Amino acid sequence: MLLSLFLFSMATWGEPQPTRLVGVLWWMSTADVERTAESWRVDLERFQALGMDLLVVSGSFADAPGLEPMKGFFDEADRRGLRIFINTLSGPDWWVQTDAAPEIARAGECIRNIAKRYGMRKSFAGWYVPYELYMFWGPQADLIRTLYREVSGIAKATLNKPVMISPFFILDKAQNLGDFRWATPAEYQEFWTGVLKQAPIDIVALQDSGEHLSYYTLEDRRPFFAAMKSACDATGKTLWANIETGELDVNSPEDYVARFGRKTHVNDPKLTPYWRGVPAKKLSDKLGFVREFTPTAITWGYQEFVHPTAKPEAQKLYESYLGLGLASGRP
Numbered sequence: 465m466l467l468s469l470f471l472f473s474m475a476t477w478g479e480p481q482p483t484r485l486v487g488v489l490w491w492m493s494t495a496d497v498e499r500t501a502e503s504w505r506v507d508l509e510r511f512q513a514l515g516m517d518l519l520v521v522s523g524s525f526a527d528a529p530g531l532e533p534m535k536g537f538f539d540e541a542d543r544r545g546l547r548i549f550i551n552t553l554s555g556p557d558w559w560v561q562t563d564a565a566p567e568i569a570r571a572g573e574c575i576r577n578i579a580k581r582y583g584m585r586k587s588f589a590g591w592y593v594p595y596e597l598y599m600f601w602g603p604q605a606d607l608i609r610t611l612y613r614e615v616s617g618i619a620k621a622t623l624n625k626p627v628m629i630s631p632f633f634i635l636d637k638a639q640n641l642g643d644f645r646w647a648t649p650a651e652y653q654e655f656w657t658g659v660l661k662q663a664p665i666d667i668v669a670l671q672d673s674g675e676h677l678s679y680y681t682l683e684d685r686r687p688f689f690a691a692m693k694s695a696c697d698a699t700g701k702t703l704w705a706n707i708e709t710g711e712l713d714v715n716s717p718e719d720y721v722a723r724f725g726r727k728t729h730v731n732d733p734k735l736t737p738y739w740r741g742v743p744a745k746k747l748s749d750k751l752g753f754v755r756e757f758t759p760t761a762i763t764w765g766y767q768e769f770v771h772p773t774a775k776p777e778a779q780k781l782y783e784s785y786l787g788l789g790l791a792s793g794r795p
Contacts (some may be wrong), residue, residue: 482751483705483759485790487518487547488766489630497525497533501540508540510772510782515791517544520592520628520762522551526577538585547589549628550578552615554594562603564610571615579622590626591619593665598634599647599655612663620664628667630706630762631656633688635674640717642729653691660699668696669704669762672750676730677720678711678740682753693757705754709742710765741769741777744784 488511511519519541525533532538541548552574555567575591582588593615600608616627637646647655660668670692674680689705696703712730714720724735742750742765754761772779 481755481759482748483707483755483761485514485516485707485751485761485763487516487520487762489520489522489706489762489764490767492521492523492525492534492537494524494528496523496537497528497530498536500536501543502536504537504540507771508544508546511766512544512546513791514785518547518549518589518762520549520551522553522592522594524553526550526553526574526581532581534582538582538587541587542585546587548582548585548587549590549592549626550582550588551592551594552578552619558595558611559597559600559604559607561607564607564614567611568614568618571611572618575615575619575622583623588623588625590628590667591616591623592628592630593619594630596630596632596671598632598644599652601645605655609659609662612659612665616664626666627664628669628704629665630669630671630764631692632671633674633685633692635677635680635684635688636717638717640721640726641675642727649687649691652688653694656692656695657698660695660701665701667702667704668692669706671706671708671764672754673708673711676708676710676712676739678713679716679719682749685753689754689757702760703758705758705761707747707750707754707761707763708765709747709763710739710769711742713738713740739769741765741775741781744781744788747785748788 521537538548552571555561555570558567561567593612595608595611595615597608612629619625619627633652634644634646636642636644639646656668670689672685672689674685674688693703695701712735714723723738724732728735751761768774770778770782770785772782
């Protein structure tokens with residue numbers, strides 16, 4: 465009897481549990497601004513059925529006319545006990561600006577509008593600062609250090625809530641996707657340690673795909689997750705994963721070049737028909753992989769590929785995600 469209990473406990477608790485998927489990134493359209501609480505209920509029920517309770521919401525609703533744009537959404541989010549992080553948005557081509565001041569001023573105004581409209585909402589849980597990047601050098605590095613420091617500082621000073629960012633990494637060392645400078649994991653770690661050390665950022669949700677390509681393996685990702693984990697540990701930040709549930713379905717680098725041409729970027733509109741939702745088994749494997757680095761993940765791709773109304777095939781994919789048992793925390 466004691467041996468049976470021991471074996472059961474080893475099977476149940478001996479292996480670390482996969483990372484829990486807690487939330488999604490969601491773009492709010494102009495139509496979403498006017499939606500009622502009732503119209504959000506089915507969407508949010510489906511979302512919560514997968515065990516999630518956090519949405520990182522983006523859109524121009526902070527500047528929309530009216531007393532409280534998105535009132536229906538926030539009423540329902542409050543009722544359900546959800547956590548909402550609000551995007552502070554960014555100006556066009558922010559990464560090539562030579563002066564950070566205009567972007568800091570724009571972000572400050574946006575942050576104050578958000579605080580005025582949603583600051584009393586119990587579901588408003590944090591800020592999302594959306595300067596998504598890989599690694600910068602020279603004047604660009606100075607720019608992002610300034611933007612992260614100043615915009616995060618304004619958000620904290622306005623309403624002291626956690627600040628999240630979501631950088632990515634590049635695995636295309638051969639530059640098949642474009643003339644993007646590649647950095648070693650050691651360089652990546654050094655850069656992000658410096659950025660995080662001087663900015664009041666709390667959560668780094670590291671994008672996991674390396675340009676969204678399906679042929680990258682979990683082991684391809686490991687050095688950059690280890691690098692960011694070290695950077696977060698050295699600076700007292702919390703590492704999450706941004707596990708993408710949308711990807712470009714390609715077999716290999718050679719297949720990519722043969723089909724689309726060298727120096728064609730994944731976001732080229734001509735590649736749109738070749739994107740897909742990540743299969744359930746692959747999502748499960750990715751959640752298992754990142755548990756070495758973090759117990760918590762969000763996802764980009766749910767709204768675009770998995771939500772049952774996203775595409776004709778989305779309902780089936782959503783049901784396969786339900787079958788993983790994500791709500792129980794044990795996929």
